[in-house]
Amino acid sequence: MSAISQELLNARQNPFAPRPDLKIWIDGELLSPDHAKVSVFDHGLLYGDGIFEGIRVYNGRIFKEREHLRRLADSAKAIRLELPMSAEGISRAMYDTLKANGIHTTDAYIRLLVTRGVGKLGISITKAACPSLIVIADKIELYSQDVVQRGLRCITASSIRVPPHALSPRIKSLNYLNNVLAKCEAHDCGADEAIMLNHLGHVAECTGDNLFAVKNGRVLTPPASAGMLDGITRAVAIELAQRRKIVVEEKTLLQFDLYIADELFVTGTAAEIIPVTSVDKRIIGDGKAGPITRQLMQDFVAYRNAAE
Numbered sequence: 001m002s003a004i005s006q007e008l009l010n011a012r013q014n015p016f017a018p019r020p021d022l023k024i025w026i027d028g029e030l031l032s033p034d035h036a037k038v039s040v041f042d043h044g045l046l047y048g049d050g051i052f053e054g055i056r057v058y059n060g061r062i063f064k065e066r067e068h069l070r071r072l073a074d075s076a077k078a079i080r081l082e083l084p085m086s087a088e089g090i091s092r093a094m095y096d097t098l099k100a101n102g103i104h105t106t107d108a109y110i111r112l113l114v115t116r117g118v119g120k121l122g123i124s125i126t127k128a129a130c131p132s133l134i135v136i137a138d139k140i141e142l143y144s145q146d147v148v149q150r151g152l153r154c155i156t157a158s159s160i161r162v163p164p165h166a167l168s169p170r171i172k173s174l175n176y177l178n179n180v181l182a183k184c185e186a187h188d189c190g191a192d193e194a195i196m197l198n199h200l201g202h203v204a205e206c207t208g209d210n211l212f213a214v215k216n217g218r219v220l221t222p223p224a225s226a227g228m229l230d231g232i233t234r235a236v237a238i239e240l241a242q243r244r245k246i247v248v249e250e251k252t253l254l255q256f257d258l259y260i261a262d263e264l265f266v267t268g269t270a271a272e273i274i275p276v277t278s279v280d281k282r283i284i285g286d287g288k289a290g291p292i293t294r295q296l297m298q299d300f301v302a303y304r305n306a307a308e
């Protein structure tokens with residue numbers, strides 16, 4: 001074998017390669033990872049021109065399905081992308097994919113993507129006429145149980161959220177580079193997650209989660225106008241806190257507010273609710289998950305288990 005082809009072969013020994021028995025739904029076909037490919041001419045790859053959703057399944061039920069499909073439709077509308085299927089069709093595709101992977105009665109995770117599709121080179125949306133819908137269904141563990149127990153160590157990233165007047169962060173687009181770079185910064189510092197500020201220096205959110213602070217018994221979180229994703233788990237956390245008669249305030253937060261918070265936690269589909277126990281080397285509270293965070297984590301488990 002020549003040196004070049006050996007090199008190619010080595011490059012293909014990807015330790016993160018998907019399980020070969022996985023079935024991925026692409027435009028109506030269920031394909032193995034070897035065949036589940038996106039064209040190099042797909043505008044999703046060429047320009048990041050597409051949208052996605054990350055969705056949880058609990059006990060075989062898609063959690064907050066209506067809300068995820070609503071947000072997908074909103075993202076699509078904002079980028080002038082016509083969804084290739086109705087909400088009912090997308091729902092069926094998700095359940096079919098869960099079934100094909102034998103995870104239709106358990107807990108699972110769905111990544112739903114819509115790309116602009118194959119087109120001619122050129123930025124224009126008129127050069128790609130057939131959007132592609134992709135459903136990946138698998139198991140997910142974002143953080144180990146050890147990390148959830150001890151709480152996240154966060155840094156504030158120098159990479160800021162895209163300003164809303166440049167591109168709305170409420171669009172869950174296929175371009176996550178700011179967030180990817182912020183996460184890199186966190187890992188470079190030995191931290192688990194990065195807190196991202198907006199263009200005004202206000203706290204916006206983390207790289208894939210929304211952020212909450214607790215101060216003097218009140219739950220505080222940046223308003224949607226801070227420029228962040230309008231998280232579905234965020235809305236659940238707010239509802240759960242309100243059910244406990246805890247005051248929830250959407251309020252501009254600065255780094256200082258985080259440093260002096262009694263408790264901090266993040267919310268997200270993949271993360272669910274996880275305590276944050278340090279920010280930029282400042283220990284939050286007593287360095288352990290606080291009582292309101294623990295209560296909401298417990299309430300979230302009950303809520304998701306009871307979900308229709």
Ligand code: PXG
Binds near residue numbers: 054232269
């Ligand atoms: N902010 C951003 C930037 C996100 O991408 C959230 C907040 C939380 O929103 P939801 O609606 O999920 O509560 C997200 C969601 C991943 C992953 O692979 C990320 C998300 C969802 C699922 C998986 O890290 N982000």
